[in-house]
Amino acid sequence: MLELQNISKQFDQKTVLENINLKINSGEIVSLLGPSGSGKTTLLNIILGLTGIDQGKVIFNDKDLSYVDMKNRGFNIVFQDYALFPHLNAYENIVYGLRNKKDTASAEEVREYIDFLELKPHLKKKIGELSGGQKQRVALARTLVTKPKLLLLDEPLSALDGVIKESIKERIKSIAKEFNLTTIIVTHDPEEALTISDKILIINQGNISQFGTPFEIINQPQNDFVKEFILRQLQIKRQNIFNLFGEKYA
Amino acid sequence: MRNAKPEMRVIFIIILLLFVAFLIAPLLVLFFRSFVTDDGGAGLSNYMASLSNSTLISAIGNSIKVSGVTAIITTALAFALAYAVNCTRICQPLKSAVKVGILIPMLIPTITYGFAIMYTFGNQGLLTKLFGRNLFEIYGFNGLLIGYVIYTLPAAFLLIHNSFKYIDKKFIIVSKLMGDRTLRSFLNTVVRPLLGALGGAFVLSFILSFTDFGIPASVGGTYDVVATQLYQAMLGSIPDFGQGAVIAVLMLFPAVAGVILLNYLERFNFHYDKFSETELTPGKFRDSFYGILSLVILLAMFSVFAVMFIAPFVTAFPYDLSFTWDHIMDVFGSNDLVSVYRNSLIVAVLTAFLGTIIAYGSALLNARTPIKGKQTVDIFSMITNTVPGMVLGLSYLLLFNDSSLKGTFIIIVLCNMMHYFTTPYLMAKNALTKMNPDWETSGELLGDNWIKTVYRVILPNSVSTVLEMCSYYFINAMVTISGVIFLVSAQTTVVASKINELQHFAKFNEIFVLSVLIFLTNLVVRAVCDIFQKRAAIYKK
Numbered sequence A: 001m002l003e004l005q006n007i008s009k010q011f012d013q014k015t016v017l018e019n020i021n022l023k024i025n026s027g028e029i030v031s032l033l034g035p036s037g038s039g040k041t042t043l044l045n046i047i048l049g050l051t052g053i054d055q056g057k058v059i060f061n062d063k064d065l066s067y068v069d070m071k072n073r074g075f076n077i078v079f080q081d082y083a084l085f086p087h088l089n090a091y092e093n094i095v096y097g098l099r100n101k102k103d104t105a106s107a108e109e110v111r112e113y114i115d116f117l118e119l120k121p122h123l124k125k126k127i128g129e130l131s132g133g134q135k136q137r138v139a140l141a142r143t144l145v146t147k148p149k150l151l152l153l154d155e156p157l158s159a160l161d162g163v164i165k166e167s168i169k170e171r172i173k174s175i176a177k178e179f180n181l182t183t184i185i186v187t188h189d190p191e192e193a194l195t196i197s198d199k200i201l202i203i204n205q206g207n208i209s210q211f212g213t214p215f216e217i218i219n220q221p222q223n224d225f226v227k228e229f230i231l232r233q234l235q236i237k238r239q240n241i242f243n244l245f246g247e248k249y250a
Numbered sequence B: 001m002r003n004a005k006p007e008m009r010v011i012f013i014i015i016l017l018l019f020v021a022f023l024i025a026p027l028l029v030l031f032f033r034s035f036v037t038d039d040g041g042a043g044l045s046n047y048m049a050s051l052s053n054s055t056l057i058s059a060i061g062n063s064i065k066v067s068g069v070t071a072i073i074t075t076a077l078a079f080a081l082a083y084a085v086n087c088t089r090i091c092q093p094l095k096s097a098v099k100v101g102i103l104i105p106m107l108i109p110t111i112t113y114g115f116a117i118m119y120t121f122g123n124q125g126l127l128t129k130l131f132g133r134n135l136f137e138i139y140g141f142n143g144l145l146i147g148y149v150i151y152t153l154p155a156a157f158l159l160i161h162n163s164f165k166y167i168d169k170k171f172i173i174v175s176k177l178m179g180d181r182t183l184r185s186f187l188n189t190v191v192r193p194l195l196g197a198l199g200g201a202f203v204l205s206f207i208l209s210f211t212d213f214g215i216p217a218s219v220g221g222t223y224d225v226v227a228t229q230l231y232q233a234m235l236g237s238i239p240d241f242g243q244g245a246v247i248a249v250l251m252l253f254p255a256v257a258g259v260i261l262l263n264y265l266e267r268f269n270f271h272y273d274k275f276s277e278t279e280l281t282p283g284k285f286r287d288s289f290y291g292i293l294s295l296v297i298l299l300a301m302f303s304v305f306a307v308m309f310i311a312p313f314v315t316a317f318p319y320d321l322s323f324t325w326d327h328i329m330d331v332f333g334s335n336d337l338v339s340v341y342r343n344s345l346i347v348a349v350l351t352a353f354l355g356t357i358i359a360y361g362s363a364l365l366n367a368r369t370p371i372k373g374k375q376t377v378d379i380f381s382m383i384t385n386t387v388p389g390m391v392l393g394l395s396y397l398l399l400f401n402d403s404s405l406k407g408t409f410i411i412i413v414l415c416n417m418m419h420y421f422t423t424p425y426l427m428a429k430n431a432l433t434k435m436n437p438d439w440e441t442s443g444e445l446l447g448d449n450w451i452k453t454v455y456r457v458i459l460p461n462s463v464s465t466v467l468e469m470c471s472y473y474f475i476n477a478m479v480t481i482s483g484v485i486f487l488v489s490a491q492t493t494v495v496a497s498k499i500n501e502l503q504h505f506a507k508f509n510e511i512f513v514l515s516v517l518i519f520l521t522n523l524v525v526r527a528v529c530d531i532f533q534k535r536a537a538i539y540k541k
């Protein structure tokens, strides 16, 4: 279980996060949803250990990790632009971490991840030759090979188009279920957040606006921000689709 | 990255110490030395003596005059060439010839230019023979002017050429569609956006000419300039270190003013984020005009250097033009000259190797670590950009004259590393800033320590830049004379400084053979660098 207690963060006197309290259960997928600049990436980096906190605690399985180095927390992240190493091919990227810790994953397990992410035909390709979706899967594999206790994903879908987006979404869901992996996903798209996660944390200007299941968000929006910015978008989208297909297909 | 890692601190401290010891300290010593009076006290007597020295005053005037005229001519020629390459439809091979040919002078020591000019325009020169009479007096102003223009043209061209990339050629078409007349259109769409670059080219050419030693050392004659005065003061018949220090400080002034001016002019440059490839409008007259002009400029430049490649292969230029290997054999048979060439190679290789490490390390700290105080590296880079080679060399002489560094290769290498630091540093910084900022974090999460990520990820992704930095350092270390003239000893003489000695014995064949040797060596280094870069690019895809 991951617990955030009273997290606050300032950059040059500017408060970016304020009093964030949150509990995430093992195996859950949680989305951090909010407009751009609301502090989502900052919160993700705080959990990862990349960004230090000014106040509060990060607790994982009852251990206080607030001042534990990023490296020793045992979490891992897939960055928004993947941060793959372009001079290596897909396979070399995936097994990069094994050079440092050979026993984290056996050859058998690596093969499993590769099969699971359907990367076999692409292993010899340079990063530059991969499509966006393939890059995303290589980055996921590279991260999963390190067997993280917590998987963090920063805007994993925003760079992908239509159909691939849906397939990666399913893939992320099945990874979390298959490996019982607690997963935190940053997104600015309400539809994405509501369809992929068990729970959603809506952030507005560094504050928690609402934390709940998709059902709760839709049916019991707690404030105007959730109503205006989150639900409104979905309603417009729904209207557009109705208009396209006609009410009868709804 | 949250905190600086210990290994970053170690590298940072090493770099700081290097710069303090071999840049800041020598310059401070130079500055203080200029105020030390003959009786050991402090005062302005050196300055007074210098200001009442009419030779020095007229040398300063000469320097300003000839550098100013150079800057005007160079800027005009560089602009014409850059315009021809970027804004006309002259044939592609000619464009390539301009882009490559213009860089040739960079591979040759400036002191050689002077002798090439003498052999081309002098009493027995190639063109003099061709025209049957002396075209003009070559020693002094005219010779300097030709030499400086050739010397500064590559740098000025590159500066303007790079700025042309930022001109949106669509504006030229829009302006035409709006019905602008040719001149107005030209001024608005080409000259106006390039003002910064043109000013920059002027200032750059001025500083380069003002501080160069090689050209006046060879073709200056009795026309005194600041660089030769400085040389006289330090290594002439009656060395006067106090006066040398004063002249060096005086030489530093225009350089400082120039760099400030360059930074200011930078603001006039346009920076478009996006620019698209646009078809250029046809213009028959324009194309023929610029085609012929570029051809003439290139040929004029080549004709000056041609003699360098002809003279060593004929029996007695220009009287007996029969082919011979004798001069080449003589040079290779002379232990003295072979060892001088070997010295140059040692210095250039060491400079390239150590210089690249320091410049890359500095850029790495500055661009990709959170270390406190990393901006100091930028300040060092600005200082090295400002200080002329002669001034730096002189400061080394003053500070290290009594130390065990005196007369070693390592002092020459250190001087070169500092003198040419700015460009490689900026190359590396530019490349490193463009790389994905999350690589170090990814590496760390995958179990690397920082050094390991640098070695396994950052370095392999900047191979091409590292090669570029090495070749820049190597080539400049091969050709520089102003930086090393005060630092070489009998054991560490390099080719460029040897040429300066050889001229007193009128050994021009040896001079040209050595110059050709430097040129070919640099050409090979450049070619090898290109091959590896191409390979790195393929391997990246």
Ligand SMILES: Nc1ncnc2c1ncn2[C@@H]1O[C@H](COP(=O)(O)OP(=O)(O)O)[C@@H](O)[C@H]1O
Residues within 6 Å of the ligand: A011, A012, A016, A034, A035, A036, A037, A038, A039, A040, A041, A042, A043
């Ligand atoms: N390293 C930093 N220094 C200063 N300000 C920062 C830094 N990182 C983020 N910020 C600021 O914090 C706010 C939140 O940023 P971020 O967490 O990236 O938002 P989001 O991911 O929700 O778009 C923004 O206003 C951003 O400008």
Ligand SMILES: [Mg+2]
Residues within 6 Å of the ligand: A040, A041, A042
């Ligand atoms: Mg973000």
